[in-house]
Amino acid sequence: MTTSHPALEPRYFARMAAALGDKARVLEHVRSGHVIDAGAGGGELAAMLARLPGVDVTALDLAEESLARLRDDGTFAVQQRELGADRDPLTARPASTIVFSAVLHEVYSYATAPWAAHERALAQARATLAPGGVVIIRDGVMPERPDEPAELHGRDDALVERYLALSPFAASETRLERTRPGVWSGTRHAVSEALCTLTWGAASLPREALERFELATLDGYATLLGRAGLRVIHREATTQPGYREHLDAAGWSADGPDGPWFPPTTGLWVALVD
Known part of the structure; x- marks a missing residue:
């Protein structure tokens, strides 16, 4: 169950497009085959993924404003799907890679039971992955020693x-x-x-x-993934260019x-x- 999600306005999509350079960090970890961009927003990352060799992309989103933009692109498949609503696979076709870019904190933030919704979203990803597939999460990270x-x-x-x-x-x-x-x-x-x-x-x-925006520290999020049956093979924390300036x-x-x-x-x- 989720709470009301505010309407997505042009400023939101412009902001997501402006972060595309930082989103490109996910590309080196993508595995060839069926790639899912879960919570694809305006579609900029999905289009970038679709240009990778040996990849075909399915973009998922719930918001009608996003779906309209995604369908205009034409370089990837589009499906309407709510993240964290259940534990079923995200798509009928297994995936080699599932990308959650700045979306799992939204699953948490707009749910009436935040951690349960977040856990279900990870279960959806686990149920969708083909053998040898990976989940890539790009999202907010708490600073070390967050309680100081x-x-x-x-x-x-x-x-x-x-x-x-x-x-x-x-x-x-x-x-x-x-x-x-x-x-x-x-x-x-x-x-x-x-x-x-x-x-x-x-x-x-x-x-x-x-x-x-920040659900856990770098290692703390790895622990959350471990509880969901997902083993972290790479982790890094960065300050997105332009924030500090x-x-x-x-x-x-x-x-x-x-x-x-x-x-x-x-x-x-x-x-x-x-």
């Missing part, structure tokens, strides 16, 4: 207050409290979540504030007991059926 204290510094307290008022997670996992003008205290996870959300600006806040220009930064720091924004995990 940290501070968010900025010059727009009203924007932080609006973010906290909109976020369904701010009362617990991502709580921040203002200690003085322009300074908000919380955990490293809470500060990192705020930075990853505030970078999109006030116009995108009504959507972005509803989502929890954009936030620095807007006056946002992070501090902690050891001094200024900036969190990784994106994790990449590649896993086999165990």
Whole structure:
């Protein structure tokens, strides 16, 4: 069961297209055969996957706005499918590779039972994989030592207050409290979540504030995959190009007991059926 998902507007698709360079990191891990782009959005990554030799692609999405864009491309098959709704295979045809790019945190964020929905999405992937196939997950990653204290510094307290008022997670996992003008205290996870959300600006806040972007640390997510019967064979955490520069220009930064720091924004995990 999922909660209401906000309508996808042109700004959302433009933002996803702008991240295409970082999404290209998944390509070296793709295996030839039937490749599924699960939660394909505007289709930019699916089109990139479809250009790989020996690959044919099925793009999956639930939103009508996304499906209309996907069907316009014509270089890959398109199916409407809800992620995390059940444990059945994502497609009738087994897959050599399943890509979840910045979508599993949405499965979590909009579900009435978040972890159960996330676990079902992984079960769907496991049920779909052909022997020797892989799941590739590109999504938010918590900073190491996520529970340690940290501070968010900025010059727009009203924007932080609006973010906290909109976020369904701010009362617990991502709580921040203002200690003085322009300074908000919380955990490293809470500060990192705020930075990853505030970078999109006030116009995108009504959507972005509803989502929890970071579900686990690099190793913690590998543990989640292990519980789902998926063995991680590659993992890496990076800071997506442009994040830090954009936030620095807007006056946002992070501090902690050891001094200024900036969190990784994106994790990449590649896993086999165990």
